[in-house]
Amino acid sequence: MPRKAKTAPLSPAMIMRDLMGAWRSRALVAAVELDVFSHIASGKRTAKEVAEAAGASQRGISNLLDALVGIHYLRKSGGRYALAPISAAFLVRGKKTYAGGAVQPFSLTWGQWEHLTETVKTGRPHHAIDDAEHGKKFFPQLVEGIFPSSFAAATAVVSRLSSKERGAIRKILDVAAGSGAWSLAFAQAIPEARVTTLDFPEMTPITRKFTERFGVAGRYEYKEGDLRLADLGQATYDLVILGHIIHTEGEKHGKELLRKAYGALRPGGKLLLAEFMPNDARTGPSMPLLFGLNMLLHTEEGNVFTLREFRSWLKAAGFRKMATVPTPPPATVILATK
Template identity: 40%
Template sequence: MDVRKFALDFDLSPFLFCTDSVRGSRIVRAAVDLGVFSRLAKEPGTAEQVAGSLGISVRGTRALLDGLTALQLLGKEKASYRLLPIAEALLVPGSPDYLGDLVQGSVLDQEWDRLAEAVRNGGPAEGVEAVERQKRAEEFFPLLIRFLHVVNRGPAIAAAHALGAGASHRGLRVLDIGCGSAVWSLAVGHADPEARVTAVDFPGVLAHTRRYVERHGMADRYEYLPGNIQEVSLPESEYDLAILANILHSEGEAKSRRLLGRVAEALRPAGRIAIAEFLPNRERTGPLDPVLFGLRMVLNTEEGGIFSAEEYGEWLAEADFPVVESFEIGSHSPLLVASRGKK
């Protein structure tokens, strides 16, 4: 399989800016609500043509289309607007990677209004029952999986390369813990056609995982282990590589250390642990994205948090994985790869 088929051929930064910016997200949401991207997917058009087909004002349409052009979602030539590849892939309903509903529903920022209360309580705001939080999580998670699958595809390809998948390491037996869309292990699978993966997550999540695996033609190379990652039984000494991508931050320190110990037992003597996480410096003064993500953990979890590479290194050493390397993968933080360092 060609890993290039797994990659995105456009820069994601305009969309990431829109999801992370109040003005940007509101502009994109208005365009989704009005059907602007669907209209331009049919054919390019001037502000007058787009406004006429949608039954909205020319003045407002022109300003909106210019805003979308400035956001690098549309192209403009001689007063005619067209979709750029990023908008065509992510903002036209029916696209495999459609994320318009993520922006449209304002799910990325609705919890931030509760930040002061969450800080006061040291966790999710009081007055929101656990059942209600679970309901919100279940509604949001399918959207989150789609978002993370898109934004992590490039870093996942870089991670597979750093791990030597298909090059220095072939026929990998991979354990994907808290797999979500399986974007990280799918990248390994594309690079190493002989790789086989065991994907671990809640049953409701694995229903979505299967669809992504089938979409990428790897249904016969995956098996599934449903359950809570803290409780599911893992076979001993069976895997060459364990992937923990963007999962430990939600578990917190105690659970993460316990989980790393269990994962270590599931690996062969030469096995490795790959951790993709938000990594602040030890003083938690930067980088900005990881540090601010720590507040997201206060908003949404009881125990979750952000931890430095040094802290993960200490926990990995406890699990008898004392050798830790880091690799830049084009993400907010480097990939950590740990081994026992023994022959």
């Protein structure tokens, strides 16, 4: 007779791990803010040396470094610290792959997360950022931190286009452009492409900084205004980009934006839509589902939407073909054709 497999007794360990998630996160933020990974990379190996380099107390740094060993960002041997491979690859400032800038977008949200219980009760954000007045202040602080992940995904999309598809892209509209992360990958790969961005006037200096850094500023034009009110034009563009904007806009304004994007494209033109999407049953992955809570905290109507929802909205807006494009996580990218 086959023996029944023994199941492990249920334990509350997962609860403790998740309650401590915020501590883990704060330890990582403090380490990035004090630049301890860069100090260790530059040869500071003891708590005393790192404390001096970081301008911090030795007591504080000792405990921080040990905690970072505990959560696998550092290694320790005989009182000397070394970088774990993940820290060496992504947390040393000045490296091309530096990901420490991602601390900023998360840090920006913390104040709101303290109000989650109250927000779940009311269904209303404690401090919304999806109106022009607050958005103009919030987003300029956010977009540089999300640049690396948007740009990596955009680069992956461009690399998958055939030369015929690239050849058909000359006029690009980057709606809610922020740093310009999505269109910059296209402008860099297609020297004939010209880009119009649309965002709040407060964003223009940031977008300009990035276009100059990439050496493509001469091919960019900056339209300033509120995308809910802006006329996107008719049958003008070969590519319209909606990168991480529908989650703040919500269903009603998001559908309206898809209709306007459709109108702005010439026949055969493409829409690039990038969003964090849970599966159709909304049972995972955890990142987009937690991001849905983040939208509850920050917006009146924002949310995360599934691929099935986007497909039906795109179809209703008139798009005839659509496909997802493999990109590095966490965003999902859809290319839809008019």
